[in-house]
Amino acid sequence: MEKAQDILELERRFQEKIDNDIRIEPNDWMPDAYRKTLIRQISQHAHSEIVGMLPEGNWITRAPNLRRKAVLLAKVQDEAGHGLYLYSACETLGADREETIDDLHSGKAKYSSIFNYPTLSWADMGAIGWLVDGAAIMNQVPLCRCSYGPYARAMVRVCKEESFHQRQGFEIISKLAQGSPEQKEMAQDALNRFWWPSLMMFGPSDDDSPNSAQSMKWKIKRNSNDELRQLFVDVTVPQAEMIGLKIPDNDLKWNEATQHYEFGEIDWTEFWEVVKGNGPCNYERVETRRKAKENGEWVRAAAVAYAEKKKNKELAVEA
Amino acid sequence: MKKSDWPLWEVFIRSKQGLNHKHVGSLRAADAEMAIENARDVYTRRSEGISIWVLESKNIHASDPQEADSLYDPAHSKVYRHPTFYDVPDGISHM
Amino acid sequence: MADDSLILGHRLSEWCGHGPILEEDIALTNISLDLIGQATNLFQYAGKIEGKGRDEDQLAFLRYEKEYKNSLLVEQPNGDFGMTIMRQFLFDAYRLPLFEALTKSSDAQIAAIAEKSLKETKYHYRHSAEWVIRLGDGTEESHQRIQKSLDLLWRYSSDLFTSDDIQTEAEQNGISPSIEEIKGLWSKNVYSVLEQATLVIPDNKWEQNGGRAGKHSEHLGYLLAELQYMQRAYPNMEW
Numbered sequence: 001m002e003k004a005q006d007i008l009e010l011e012r013r014f015q016e017k018i019d020n021d022i023r024i025e026p027n028d029w030m031p032d033a034y035r036k037t038l039i040r041q042i043s044q045h046a047h048s049e050i051v052g053m054l055p056e057g058n059w060i061t062r063a064p065n066l067r068r069k070a071v072l073l074a075k076v077q078d079e080a081g082h083g084l085y086l087y088s089a090c091e092t093l094g095a096d097r098e099e100t101i102d103d104l105h106s107g108k109a110k111y112s113s114i115f116n117y118p119t120l121s122w123a124d125m126g127a128i129g130w131l132v133d134g135a136a137i138m139n140q141v142p143l144c145r146c147s148y149g150p151y152a153r154a155m156v157r158v159c160k161e162e163s164f165h166q167r168q169g170f171e172i173i174s175k176l177a178q179g180s181p182e183q184k185e186m187a188q189d190a191l192n193r194f195w196w197p198s199l200m201m202f203g204p205s206d207d208d209s210p211n212s213a214q215s216m217k218w219k220i221k222r223n224s225n226d227e228l229r230q231l232f233v234d235v236t237v238p239q240a241e242m243i244g245l246k247i248p249d250n251d252l253k254w255n256e257a258t259q260h261y262e263f264g265e266i267d268w269t270e271f272w273e274v275v276k277g278n279g280p281c282n283y284e285r286v287e288t289r290r291k292a293k294e295n296g297e298w299v300r301a302a303a304v305a306y307a308e309k310k311k312n313k314e315l316a317v318e319a
Numbered sequence: 320m321k322k323s324d325w326p327l328w329e330v331f332i333r334s335k336q337g338l339n340h341k342h343v344g345s346l347r348a349a350d351a352e353m354a355i356e357n358a359r360d361v362y363t364r365r366s367e368g369i370s371i372w373v374l375e376s377k378n379i380h381a382s383d384p385q386e387a388d389s390l391y392d393p394a395h396s397k398v399y400r401h402p403t404f405y406d407v408p409d410g411i412s413h414m
Numbered sequence: 415m416a417d418d419s420l421i422l423g424h425r426l427s428e429w430c431g432h433g434p435i436l437e438e439d440i441a442l443t444n445i446s447l448d449l450i451g452q453a454t455n456l457f458q459y460a461g462k463i464e465g466k467g468r469d470e471d472q473l474a475f476l477r478y479e480k481e482y483k484n485s486l487l488v489e490q491p492n493g494d495f496g497m498t499i500m501r502q503f504l505f506d507a508y509r510l511p512l513f514e515a516l517t518k519s520s521d522a523q524i525a526a527i528a529e530k531s532l533k534e535t536k537y538h539y540r541h542s543a544e545w546v547i548r549l550g551d552g553t554e555e556s557h558q559r560i561q562k563s564l565d566l567l568w569r570y571s572s573d574l575f576t577s578d579d580i581q582t583e584a585e586q587n588g589i590s591p592s593i594e595e596i597k598g599l600w601s602k603n604v605y606s607v608l609e610q611a612t613l614v615i616p617d618n619k620w621e622q623n624g625g626r627a628g629k630h631s632e633h634l635g636y637l638l639a640e641l642q643y644m645q646r647a648y649p650n651m652e653w
Contacts, residue, residue, distance in 0.1 A: 364444075
């Protein structure tokens with residue numbers, strides 16, 4: 001039995017390992033809250049990859065040429081792969097993948113709210129790659145040094161494969177921005193719709209993010225939401241200028257003293273409404289995933305039944 | 320676990336001749352053939368000339384982390400703490 | 415051949431995000447990517463031979479419906495996973511011996527494309543054949559479902575082997591193998607796998623042909639409406 005003082009000692013040693021940048025591995029002792037926080041964060045991350053396939057998947061059959069079609073398909077496929085790596089990391093904590101997925105389908109688990117916005121034009125494929133993947137990479141790069149080994153390793157793999165995603169997005173949008181007036185308008189419209197939701201991807205401001213301090217102490221999180229958001233704005237604004245698109249924020253201006261951009265107030269009411277389920281596509285996204293699983297039920301059952309028959313046949317031959 | 324749920328497999332890949340097979344992650348498959356094919360699709364994205372091992376996770380036994388043994392008896396020797404299912408708590412983190 | 419690859423690749427791409435399990439979603443997308451890659455190579459070469467300056471995208475996106483010469487089989491809708499797998503299997507069983515033979519084509523470029531595509535197709539065939547067996551010999555429900563898919567798709571399979579003057583000419587100068595020979599190899603593989611899968615070839619021997627002559631089913635028009643949407647709505651632009 002674990003006694004109270006033993007637990008305190010285990011916790012002390014655990015934190016010491018973290019402070020010394022020693023990775024935590026699946027079978028190591030860890031506080032229950034650490035495990036739960038990780039399961040929540042990794043599964044949300046995995047769900048985001050999987051739900052994130054849908055807004056882009058929406059344009060695969062309408063991609064404008066063969067190259068774009070293949071690249072988009074490969075990209076959305078990567079997202080399935082990344083979801084799988086992450087579910088796999090989550091399973092090392094004892095969270096069964098299919099049960100984790102059922103939590104998504106029942107509405108119990110959350111995913112990145114950006115994917116509840118619709119993709120209305122081809123330019124949205126550019127905006128998603130450029131802005132959404134750009135923001136995701138900023139969140140993800142620090143996670144490669146996360147204290148939990150399997151999560152950190154999954155993120156190394158994800159970041160390696162993801163580098164082309166943002167570049168392909170930027171390529172799409174800059175091509176449009178330099179194209180015909182219709183194309184330019186399409187690009188600007190996509191930026192107008194995706195800019196603010198992209199800023200929301202970094203989560204509530206630090207004052208409203210109660211779990212952040214503990215996550216930073218555990219080195220599950222390395223930077224605060226506001227820090228990463230600022231970094232994103234600083235990097236992205238010049239890119240927009242470079243391709244001649246206008247960021248839809250009248251309060252945006254460069255501050256020479258801080259060497260950062262100042263930007264307008266995020267509509268947090270909209271953010272919380274979308275998180276709560278009131279975004280334009282929340283219902284469709286989850287329903288689509290739920291249906292995919294439901295429609296696949298007979299397929300998965302058949303594979304299990306066949307595997308059992310085969311195993312029994314092999315056993316019969318051996319006997 | 321439901322009847323339609325596929326077991327978990329650990330995947331090991333030899334990325335080139337002369338190197339050891341290395342653990343890369345896990346996946347779901349109904350049988351070994353499917354596990355190998357899925358491993359190829361998921362973890363190698365079809366690079367040819369690669370050797371893949373798959374092993375059902377439940378068949379892997381693991382040593383226990385050294386430092387724990389002085390404090391309490393290890394519960395079991397599975398590679399992970401399978402299958403102790405933890406509920407995902409409600410609420411929203413950074414996303 | 416390019417049209418077959420393009421249309422089937424397009425159909426499979428509709429699965430992306432909707433597969434029965436993540437691993438299979440990824441597998442179907444891989445096959446789709448291979449097919450779109452094959453279509454690209456073949457269209458490039460076709461455009462070059464034609465010599466009118468049409469590139470692979472103009473051939474893929476900017477023809478009228480009756481100018482597409484894909485078989486009726488590949489344009490059939492996805493249906494359930496069993497329907498998709500059966501369609502894929504009947505196609506892969508044709509493509510495998512075809513590419514094998516085309517590696518010895520008198521046309522060096524076609525031989526080279528076949529060489530690359532053969533590697534991919536071997537994998538596609540194994541994947542779809544294994545699934546046909548699994549579903550056929552799986553549960554009661556899966557058996558019934560995939561048998562029904564076979565019943566529905568069987569009549570389109572002969573369309574894969576419809577010959578015309580161009581085919582005959584290609585056979586005569588050694589560019590293409592004899593399509594009858596390919597059909598023989600196809601039958602051998604298909605019968606053997608269907609038997610393992612405990613599936614029965616339908617009694618109805620009616621053959622629905624026409625794809626190779628540009629006479630399609632109603633499904634192709636909708637597929638093309640989506641495929642061509644951007645090129646038609648925004649003509650003459652770079653993407």
